[in-house]
Every structure is written in C-alpha cells, then in structure tokens.
Amino acid sequence: MSFDYDLFVIGGGSGGVRAARIAAGEHGARVALAEESRMGGTCVIRGCVPKKLMIFASQAGLMAEEMRGYGWEGAQAGRFDWEVFKQKLDAELTRLELIYTANLTKSGVEIFHQRATIVDHHTVALADGTRKTAKHILIAAGGRPALPGIPGEELGLISDDLFLLESLPRRVLLVGGGYIACEFATILAGLGCETVQVYRGDAVLRGFDRQARDLATLQLSEVGIDLRLNVTPIALERAADRIAVTFSDNSRDDFDAVIFATGRTPHTKGLGLENTGVHLDPNGAIGVDEWSQTSVPSIFAVGDVTDRVNLTPVAIREGHAFADTIFGGRARKVDHTTIASAVYLRPHEVAQIGLTEEQAQARGDVDVYATVFRPMRSMFAGSNAKVMMKLLVDPESDRVLGCHIFGPDAGEMIQLAAIPITMGATKADFDATMAVHPTAAEELVTMRQPARRHRRAIPAQAATA
Ligand SMILES: Cc1cc2nc3c(=O)[nH]c(=O)nc-3n(C[C@H](O)[C@H](O)[C@H](O)COP(=O)(O)OP(=O)(O)OC[C@H]3O[C@@H](n4cnc5c(N)ncnc54)[C@H](O)[C@@H]3O)c2cc1C
C-alpha cells in the first residue's frame, strides 16, 4: 500500500517538532506536520520560555533590596512597564516561532498550519477538508489547562491568558499549589501585583521533598504573596468590574483577575481517536508502551498527551527516540525513572532529581546528608533567606538516590548534579570531588555526616527469630 508520507505528526510542540525534524532531516523519511496554533507549542509560546523571561523581569525588587544591603543607598526597582516588556516578549516568541518553522522546512518537513484529526489508522483529515495518508501517525498534541469545575469558573483565566494580558491586574488570585501557581504567584508579586495564592493542602509543591516544600511555602509568604493554605475557591461571581470569590472556609474576597493553575489534562478531545480504537487511560491520556506505541501499531504518541512526565526535555527525548527507532534503525527507549526538574521561584528555586526523603524512607534504609544555611550573598545583605542541600544515600550500596536543592539558581545546580546521579554515582564519588570555593553548591561535596539515618523497622518476630 502506498502512502502520501512515511510519517504524519499532529502537533508542532516540543515532542512533535523534534520527531519530525529527526525523522525527515536525519533519517530521510517523508514527513508532514500539522499545527493548529503557533509553531513551538506550549513550551515556546505559552510555557517555559515566556515564563522564564517573566521570572527574570520579576526580580528587580529583590535585587534592589539586596543591593541596598551592599551599600547602594536608595537602590530601587523603578516602575515596571508591562507594555514595553510585552512588546519585547512578543518579538522574541515570533523570532523563536520562525526558527522552529525554518528548521522544520530545512529538514524537508511539509507543514500544514491547521488542525488535524484522525480518520483511520493511516489517514488524517485537515481542517480545510483535505485528507493525507501516512504509514505512521505520531500524536504530539500536548495538554490543556484543567479547571476545577466550580460555579463561575468561566470568569477565571488560565496560564495561556497571562502571556496575552493587555495590562497587569492590580489584585490577583492564583488557585493551586503546583509548578504553575507557585511560579506565577512569584512572577506577579515580583511585578507589583497584589497577589493572593490559595492552595487546598498544607504545603505547596506536592510530590517534592517535604523539607524543600516547607521552605518554598515559607518563601512565597516572605516575598509578599498572601498565601492561604487548606482553602480552595468554591464559587466565582461577577461583582461590577471585579470578581468576587467565595472560599471553602466561607470567607469572601474580590479580585481583578483569578487565575486557575489547577493542573493540565491531555489534549485528546476531538482528535478522532474514536475512529481508531487507540486505548485511552482513565484520565484521557493516550496509553503507550515503552516505544511510545499506542494499541494501534501504526499510531504513536509522545509528550504531554501521554501524561508520563510532563516536561519539555522529556517530550523532546520521547520524540527523538521514536524517530530513531522507527526511521533510523536504532531502537531507543526513554528512561523515565530519574528526571531532574526545577520550579523557578524567587529568590530561591526548588530543584530535584531522584527520590524524595519520604520516598527513599518508604523504599528502605537511607542516610540523609542535609544542610540548611544562610548563603553568604544574601546574608551579608541582611536577608534571612535559607538554602537547603540534601543528598539521599543508600547505606548499603552508597549510591545517591536523590538530590534536592532549595537555593539561588538551584535549577542550574541540579542540571550538573543530575549527570553523576544519572550515571549511578556514590556518596564516595561526591566526597572525592574537590569543592569550588566559595560557592553554595560546594556543600554538595562537603557534607560528611548524615543529618539523620532512617532505618526500616524490623518486625518484632523477625528480630527475635
Ligand atoms: C505555564 C507553563 C510553564 C511550563 N514551564 C516548563 C518549564 O519551565 N520546564 C519544562 O520542562 N516544562 C515546562 N512546562 C511543560 C512543557 O511546556 C510541556 O511539557 C511541553 O511543552 C510538552 O510538549 P508536547 O510536545 O507534548 O506538547 P505541546 O508543546 O503542548 O505541543 C502540542 C501542540 O499540538 C498542537 N495541537 C494539538 N492538537 C492539534 C491538532 N488536532 N491539530 C494540530 N495541532 C494540534 C497544539 O496547538 C500545540 O502547539 C510548562 C508548561 C506550562 C503550561
């Protein structure tokens, strides 16, 4: 049977673009890609990139405060001009979008700037009504913000909207305690908005190491965010030009904007999957095996649409491995077990790789090398901000099971620590590494004594046997 293409990719985000570029450019496959919005997807257009630039923009106040502590009398952040920033941001995103498009075209990928849906195991329909056939279809449709399902939620915004605002809200509510809520609370407070964040749990960033979570929770309050824990909104109403919110503790408050950062769901709705028999997980994610293959042999899926680990480098790696395996004659799987990530808060970031202390303890014996201290730079300026470094070590093998950092540029630090940890480094390897002085990161190679040792309790019967 002959097909129009060897591969048709649905979605021009991190995973789709990489798969298409490698399949066509490196392995000579005939590839087409459909993107219904802007090329580059979530990361480039409404995620990692604009978010990180906003983080950089938001730290002027903290920097000025620190510099006053160094003797720069009267140092002030000045007035932030959202319009100026947004013009520059738009130009930068357009530049990146064009680079993504040009790289695909250079690799020989045919691009369709429209929505695609699946008709059958080898056929895709484009929004203009044309149909294309392909030996393989790759779904890289990403994820979408999920709303909590409360009355009046249509009055709220989602993270996508934040990059399009005409002006910044004076008083804003962020709902959620995950990556996006914490990063955007930090950004908006840093840019001068009166920021309230509500989270239904007792410490933000569930899933991270508890000690790091506690420090992050404290920091959010210390940078001026009104963080309210164990509470969640139950209804939104329009009140003149504001939004009135009722919370689970019966309190009420008014805001200029409410932003829901209550998780993301795989973007599988309306994709035509019912025409294929592709198996979906209960949360709507596309079920795939270790080769990113769905229950239909000709259809594959990578990235957030599979809800494995929803991070850009993971989507990219999955797309690349798929292209190498199917078109490059090089079978490659992605190891999802040890993946570093960072939450870009200010002044200190949260970064992690491997097991948390709680997970390591549940797994068995673990030695915890941890230190919490005031770093030289901010302490000199009079700040109480604390840094945490933690290594979790298996006492039997000496292997480092996890590393957690709360501190300035923790994301940069964890990237480097991730190399030896992914290679299987032991605590002795860390100890053998000469420190770089004076840095905060040197603590990672100078912690000699465990702060605590967790030992699995031996059941009484086994102990006496
Ligand atoms: C605010 C925010 C900040 C983030 N920050 C970070 C970060 O700092 N670091 C990090 O690693 N990750 C971050 N992420 C997560 C990261 O952006 C995603 O994990 C990553 O973009 C997933 O890539 P993907 O290829 O799976 O999907 P996407 O990048 O979402 O791409 C999917 C594309 O498919 C298109 N599409 C969907 N359906 C169709 C269709 N039927 N036809 C045609 N086109 C279609 C969409 O328009 C979209 O462009 C962030 C996410 C958000 C929302």
Ligand SMILES: NC(=O)c1ccc[n+]([C@@H]2O[C@H](COP(=O)([O-])OP(=O)(O)OC[C@H]3O[C@@H](n4cnc5c(N)ncnc54)[C@H](O)[C@@H]3O)[C@@H](O)[C@H]2O)c1
């Ligand atoms: N720095 C980064 O790498 C980065 C940044 C942003 C996003 N991301 C990726 O994007 C994903 C999505 O981010 P996110 O912050 O939206 O999701 P998340 O899963 O990290 O957090 C969702 C938050 O919303 C809360 N929540 C969920 N349903 C709720 C409800 N009904 N009512 C009240 N609260 C509710 C959860 O308790 C949680 O605190 C992340 O998991 C991550 O994979 C990564």
